[in-house]
Amino acid sequence: MKIYADNAATTKMSENAIHTMVSLLEDSWGNPSSLYAHGQMAKEVLEKARADVAAVIGASPDEILFTSGGSEADNQALRSVAELGRKKGKMHIISSAFEHHAILHTLERLKKEDFEVTLLDVHENGLILPEEVEAAIREDTCLVTIMFANNEIGTIQPIREIGRICREKNVLFHTDAVQAVAHVPINVKEDNIDLLSASAHKFHGPKGVGFLYAKKGIRLTNLIEGGAQERGRRAGTENVPGIAAMAEALKETSSRMDENTAHLTKMRDKLISGLAEIPHSALNGDATHRLPSNVNFCFEGIEGESLLLLLDDKGIQASSGSACTSGSLDPSHVLLAIGRVHDVAHGSLRLCLGEDITEEQVDYIIKSVKDVVSYLRGFSPVWRDLMSGKARFIL
Amino acid sequence: MALYSEKVMDHFRNPRNVGVIEDANGIGEVGNAKCGDIMKMYLKIEDDVIQDVKFETFGCGSAIASSSMATELIKGKPVSEAMKLTNKAVAEALDGLPAYKMHCSVLAEEAIQSALEDYQKRTGKTFE
Ligand SMILES: Cc1ncc(COP(=O)(O)O)c(C=O)c1O
Ligand SMILES: [Zn+2]
Numbered sequence: 001m002k003i004y005a006d007n008a009a010t011t012k013m014s015e016n017a018i019h020t021m022v023s024l025l026e027d028s029w030g031n032p033s034s035l036y037a038h039g040q041m042a043k044e045v046l047e048k049a050r051a052d053v054a055a056v057i058g059a060s061p062d063e064i065l066f067t068s069g070g071s072e073a074d075n076q077a078l079r080s081v082a083e084l085g086r087k088k089g090k091m092h093i094i095s096s097a098f099e100h101h102a103i104l105h106t107l108e109r110l111k112k113e114d115f116e117v118t119l120l121d122v123h124e125n126g127l128i129l130p131e132e133v134e135a136a137i138r139e140d141t142c143l144v145t146i147m148f149a150n151n152e153i154g155t156i157q158p159i160r161e162i163g164r165i166c167r168e169k170n171v172l173f174h175t176d177a178v179q180a181v182a183h184v185p186i187n188v189k190e191d192n193i194d195l196l197s198a199s200a201h202k203f204h205g206p207k208g209v210g211f212l213y214a215k216k217g218i219r220l221t222n223l224i225e226g227g228a229q230e231r232g233r234r235a236g237t238e239n240v241p242g243i244a245a246m247a248e249a250l251k252e253t254s255s256r257m258d259e260n261t262a263h264l265t266k267m268r269d270k271l272i273s274g275l276a277e278i279p280h281s282a283l284n285g286d287a288t289h290r291l292p293s294n295v296n297f298c299f300e301g302i303e304g305e306s307l308l309l310l311l312d313d314k315g316i317q318a319s320s321g322s323a324c325t326s327g328s329l330d331p332s333h334v335l336l337a338i339g340r341v342h343d344v345a346h347g348s349l350r351l352c353l354g355e356d357i358t359e360e361q362v363d364y365i366i367k368s369v370k371d372v373v374s375y376l377r378g379f380s381p382v383w384r385d386l387m388s389g390k391a392r393f394i395l
Numbered sequence: 396m397a398l399y400s401e402k403v404m405d406h407f408r409n410p411r412n413v414g415v416i417e418d419a420n421g422i423g424e425v426g427n428a429k430c431g432d433i434m435k436m437y438l439k440i441e442d443d444v445i446q447d448v449k450f451e452t453f454g455c456g457s458a459i460a461s462s463s464m465a466t467e468l469i470k471g472k473p474v475s476e477a478m479k480l481t482n483k484a485v486a487e488a489l490d491g492l493p494a495y496k497m498h499c500s501v502l503a504e505e506a507i508q509s510a511l512e513d514y515q516k517r518t519g520k521t522f523e
Contacts, residue, residue, distance in 0.1 A: 303431055305455035309407065322431060322455070331431065346431045379413045381424060381435040381451040 002315045003361050007202075007293055008151050008179060008352035009319060014204040017249040021206060024241035032238055033229065042240045049247035053211055056254050057196065058187035065212045065220065065230050066243050070178035070199030072223065073212035074102035076234075077174045077195045078145060080214070080221040082110050084172070085142025092141040096120045096128055098337040099147050102197075103176055120146075126155035126285035126338050134165045144173050148180035148196075152321055152334040152350055153285030154294025156184060163192025172218065178202055178210075182253040183260070183291060188213055200242070205249035209242040260355045264292035267357050271295050274366030278373055280386070282395045284335060284348065295351040298335070298344045300395045301383030302376040307349055310372045316365055321348040343382070344394050399456060400490040406460035411467050414449040420517055423509025426502050432458040434506040436466070440514055443474045443522075450506070457489075457496040461503035464488050469507060474514065475522050480507050 004012070013021075024045060030038035032046050050061045067073045078093075085091055095107055097119045107117045118136050120128055128146055137144070144166050149156045159175055166173035174195035177186060181196075182203035188196060195218065199210040214220055226235025253260075272283055272295055280300040299307070304320030311318055321332025322345070330336070331345035340348075351365065377383040385391040399407070414437075421438035432454035439447035448470050450462040465485050469477040482500040486492045492500055515521055 301453065303454050303458070306407070306459055309404075309456045313408065342431075379410070379451045380453040381433050382453040384415075384451060 001361065001364055003317065003357070003365065005316055005318045005351040005353055005357075005365065007354050008154075008291075008350065010201045010207065011204045011354070013201075013206060013245070014249050014252055016252055017205050017245040020248040021241045021245035024244055028240065032240060033227070042238075045244050046238055046240050049244045052247040052251055054213075056250050057181070057198075057213060058189050059213050060216070062231070063188075063213050063216055065214065065233055066238060067210045067212055067234065068208055068239075069201070069210040070100070070176065070197050071102040073197035073199070073210050074100065074176050075106050076212055076220060076223050077197055077214070078103065078106045078110065078143070079223065080219065081143040081172050081174065081195070082113075082115060083221045084219065085115075088142070090140045090142035092116045092118070092138050094118045094120065094133065094136050094141060094144045094146075096122050096146055096337075098122050098126070098150055098152075098334040099145070100151055100176055100178070103145060103147070104333075122155075122337050124339050125289075126150060126153045126334075127289060128157050128162070130158050130161040130165055133162050134169070137165070137169045137171055141169070141171050144171055146173075146175055148175045148177035148186070149184065149291050149294075150285070150334060151179045152332055153296045153338065154179070154291035154352075155285040156180070156289045156291065159193065160191045163194075166194070167192050179291060182250055183257070183293065185257065188215070194218060200246035200249060203249055203253040205246040206242045209239055209246045211246070256355070261292045264353055264355060264357070267353055267359070267362050268292055268295055270359070271351065271353070271362050271365060274362070275369060278370055280393055280395045281373075282344075284338060284340065291352075293353045293355075295353070297349050298340060298395060299347045299349065299373050300344050300393060301380050301386055302347045302373055304331075304346055304348050306376055307347070307369075307372055310375070311349075311368060314368045314372070316351075316368055318352075319350045321350065322346045341394060398493065399460070400492075402464075402488070402490040403457060403460040403492065406463040406489065407456045410450075410452075410459055410463040412449050412463065412470065413451070415451065416447055416449050419449075421510040421514030423506050423511070423513055425505045425509055426454070431455065432499055432502055434458065434462050434502055436462075436506045436510040438510045438514060440474060443520070445469050445472055445474065445477055454502075455496070455499065457492050457499040458502060460489055461485050461492070461500045462506065465500075465503035465507055474511060477507065478511055478522050480504055 032043035181198040196213040201207040284296040304322030335345040416437035419437035424435040426433040482504040486500040
């Protein structure tokens with residue numbers, strides 16, 4: 001059996017998106033900035049994609065800026081609002097401790113440029129409380145940036161509520177919705193979102209393509225200077241085939257959201273209850289306010305990388321927040337942010353299911369994880385100490 | 396390209412000398428759960444020769460493979476020779492480790508050294 005359960009890392013491109021991309025590479029390779037028909041044909045494709053993307057999230061086409069992916073969209077959103085803030089003398093930004101590094105590292109840079117950053121606690125369940133956002137907003141706050149859904153533990157934040165508070169307080173609100181777009185309902189107007197980042201490869205589109213939604217009237221700062229593409233806000237000849245494939249994938253995946261959610265939620269909850277039978281294990285993140293595809297567990301007494309390698313041998317591709325998978329000595333900042341101590345954070349497993357997952361596959365994953373965890377515990381000195389009472393169980 | 400060499404994967408999938416020696420006369424434990432790798436080595440030494448060795452490891456693929464290979468390299472060897480085991484020898488015997496995984500082989504060397512020290516402490520002997 002071969003099961004790809006790492007859909008938060010990336011997704012397989014849909015056949016329609018591949019077809020869209022290939023046919024454009026073959027037929028419509030003109031430069032959208034050129035005035036002859038072949039160029040204008042590409043321009044049309046580009047603007048159609050913009051309209052399609054906008055429609056899916058309830059925006060208007062001129063509020064969509066195409067980027068090279070989620071990271072660029074995050075960088076540009078934060079830089080832009082920070083510039084606006086600086087002009088008004090508002091140099092305080094609110095975010096959370098478990099944002100993606102595209103946000104956290106940009107905030108670090110902004111701190112060096114004299115911005116002040118408040119990182120909100122995400123609590124044990126991985127959820128931010130709107131009232132804590134409200135309490136953190138100051139006179140000089142220019143931006144609140146909170147991710148829609150977390151990429152490791154899948155928790156979905158009360159975005160609409162946070163957005164409402166930001167509107168009331170006249171503070172711009174950005175959300176990194178890379179993990180959420182096309183998987184959970186999003187309407188930027190109803191959800192009170194001023195800026196939103198998305199990435200095509202998380203919803204069956206190509207890698208290296210994404211978009212930034214910025215509400216009309218928000219002046220964006222260029223990260224890339226050059227030609228007048230993207231209304232002068234992002235230079236460089238547009239990746240027309242990639243952008244059109246993204247729009248195709250976005251429409252397609254979004255149109256199946258209801259059925260996908262129903263099926264995935266069932267599979268997710270079955271997987272969660274199966275894995276919860278493993279002694280001294282714990283689900284990471286709230287059980288209900290989470291992406292329908294996301295399961296994330298900690299197993300005490302084992303290390304994540306060896307778990308992943310053995311699951312890979314059984315045909316299951318997954319990921320972990322252990323230090324040894326990240327190449328650093330620290331385990332995932334997300335698991336630390338929800339209060340998992342190093343000892344158990346190393347033993348984490350993230351399974352992010354694809355829409356085509358079957359019940360039989362879920363059963364196979366449960367059995368495989370159970371087998372591997374008990375095998376690894378069998379020669380773990382940490383487990384021995386826990387079992388003998390020399391050390392105390394945390395989970 | 397795979398992350399690890401076939402040798403590493405072989406020792407990871409089929410670790411040699413896994414377990415505990417109840418009447419070990421040299422035990423060493425190194426690493427900590429904070430950094431993510433912990434190794435425990437058990438030695439049974441007779442006439443200053445390592446008759447048996449077993450290990451337990453909490454850690455990544457290269458930590459498990461390094462422990463396994465280290466035990467193979469010292470099994471049946473005189474203590475004085477085992478003292479000379481280096482992490483480089485462990486890594487080389489595994490046909491190399493990724494650069495950021497070298498610390499796992501260092502840990503294997505340290506675990507063996509720590510168990511040998513314990514043996515010296517228990518017996519009052521010193522080896523160079
Ligand atoms: C929450 C989140 N933000 C941003 C990104 C970065 O997106 P991209 O890989 O398209 O730059 C990712 C992807 O890993 C993500 O999960
Ligand atoms: Zn390691």
